[in-house]
Amino acid sequence: MAERVRVLLLFGGRSAEHDVSRVSAVSVARALDPSRYDVVPVAITKDGHWLLAGEARAALQGARDALPAAFEVEGLPVAEIPDPGTRALVPLEGAAPPAHDMTFDVVLPLLHGPYGEDGTVQGLFELAGVPYVGSGVVGSAVAMDKVMMKRAFKAEGLPMPRWLAFRDGHDRDALVRDVEASFGYPCFVKPSNLGSSVGVSRAADATELRAALHLALSFDEWALVEEAIVGREIEVGILGDDPPEASVPGEIVPGDSFYSYADKYEDDAARLLAPAPLDPAHAEAVRELAIRAFNACRCEAMARVDFFLEENGRGFLVNEVNTIPGFTTISMYPRLWQESGVSFSHLLDRLIALAIARHERRERRAGRQRDG
Ligand SMILES: Nc1ncnc2c1ncn2[C@@H]1O[C@H](COP(=O)(O)OP(=O)(O)O)[C@@H](O)[C@H]1O
Ligand SMILES: [Mg+2]
Incomplete structure (x- = not known):
């Protein structure tokens, strides 16, 4: 990639994880190599409105390591329209000030839960014909719906509760x-x-x-x-999809009786161990299971796969696949890759390159179809 790439960093969103997404967006903005990327920060409000994030843009003009802890959700109302000819945001209220470059090359969605991680926003990007990071519509939707995900795991013969x-x-x-x-x-x-x-x-x-x-x-x-499983909670990061690579496993040591919302985002009670204290054979086994779970849901590019380890019992049982894991500096996914020799910045380079490569593959196939 010789040219600069404009990355639409999409954060906030309509789910309970709105706040963590804003923290993830700052970590990602800090880690994106400023010599290669321009960041176009777009916040989605809790009501689902898209805003070209003013404060975030201003913050990004300065030193990236001096960014705030979380981006604010405010700015110019914009829309991303499902027109394959327009790779730019469209202002909703009057003309955009000329200072605002609304074009972008690739979308990096840092949205969790429904309307972000479930294939809906991925469907919009498909309609708009823009490259985006992470799983496509099918993988996102299957991994978001726990019942469908269990059915996919079952078809693959994976051990589970x-x-x-x-x-x-x-x-x-x-x-x-x-x-x-x-x-x-x-x-x-x-x-x-x-x-x-x-x-x-x-x-x-x-x-x-x-x-x-x-x-x-x-x-x-x-x-x-x-x-209910009595066991340890082990997580594996996946990167790429042809073939997918598995990170070293990590472990969550919950502070609460189970790994609750408060544990995850509020009081820092859970401890993250990366790498997990596992013997090499167990670590290898769970990495293989993670790749099978990822493939079973037809995920692409990235995911965090979560397991229970029932010691003296059935061993590893797959719990779930998360297609847009947390990206804060303390989040498990970037930490696991760091431990596996892939820095946060390089991880983002890889994810963006995967998004662009997938888009080009699809364009070529569509071209062949048209030329018949
Ligand atoms: N079957 C189970 N046995 C024991 N603990 C569980 C089980 N299912 C969920 N938990 C606990 O609840 C947490 C959240 O459940 P999970 O299925 O991961 O949902 P979410 O998609 O909300 O993360 C898990 O991290 C784990 O601590
Ligand atoms: Mg979970």
């Missing part, structure tokens, strides 16, 4: 009976399509199971019930 899917409006008594017949208590209940532990609870008996289900179904029409 026993689980049952439930759709709102169906027979809850029958579900309680099925849970008791299949794995019993304690169990975990989760909305199918959220992240960051929102709506996740642990149930110790039928009464708690019903309450947990009620909570999960207030977030999504589908819920997942899963046996």
Whole structure:
């Protein structure tokens, strides 16, 4: 890449992880090599409005290591339109001041959860014909929906906790009976399509199971019930997709009874160990499983794959794949790559190059189709 690349850094978003995304965006802006990239910061508000982030732009003019802790969500209202001829943002209110260069070459979406990590925004980029970092529509959607993800893992024959899917409006008594017949208590209940532990609870008996289900179904029409695993929490980073490479494994040592939202983002209670204290054979086994889980969901370019390690039991059980992992300086994904010999800046170079290469592959294929 000889020319400078304009990176649309998309952050904020309509999920519970809005705030962590703003922190990730600052870490990424600091790590992007200023001799190669221009950053076009775009914030998505909690209501879903897109803003060419004014404060973030101003901050980026100065020294990158002096950036704030989190970017503000404010600026000029803009839209990214699904027109393959326009690789630029469009101002929504009047003409953009001439000082604002609204063009970009590639999108780096740092959005977590629904409307960001679930294939919806990836679909917009597909329609607009712009390269973007990370999984495409299918991989994003499958990995965001826990029930679909379990089905993909099952098809691949991956070891995982026993689980049952439930759709709102169906027979809850029958579900309680099925849970008791299949794995019993304690169990975990989760909305199918959220992240960051929102709506996740642990149930110790039928009464708690019903309450947990009620909570999960207030977030999504589908819920997942899963046996509670007693074990360590191990995570692996994936980079690239042909073939995918696995990082060294890391370990989360939760501060709470489970790895809750507060643990993840609020009180720093969880400890991250990178690399995880595992013997070489176990480390190798979990890296292979991570690649299989990533491929099973048809993910692309990056993901963090999370496991339970049931020692003296079934060994590694895959929990989930996250297609847009956290990118703060203390986040597991960049740390695991750092430990694997890939610096934060180089990781971003690789991800951007993968996005551009995928786009070029698709353009060539579309061209061949047209030329018949
Ligand atoms: N089956 C389970 N057994 C034990 N702990 C679990 C189980 N499922 C989830 N947890 C705990 O809850 C946390 C959040 O669940 P997870 O499935 O990872 O949802 P999210 O997508 O919100 O991160 C996990 O990191 C883990 O600490
Ligand atoms: Mg998780």
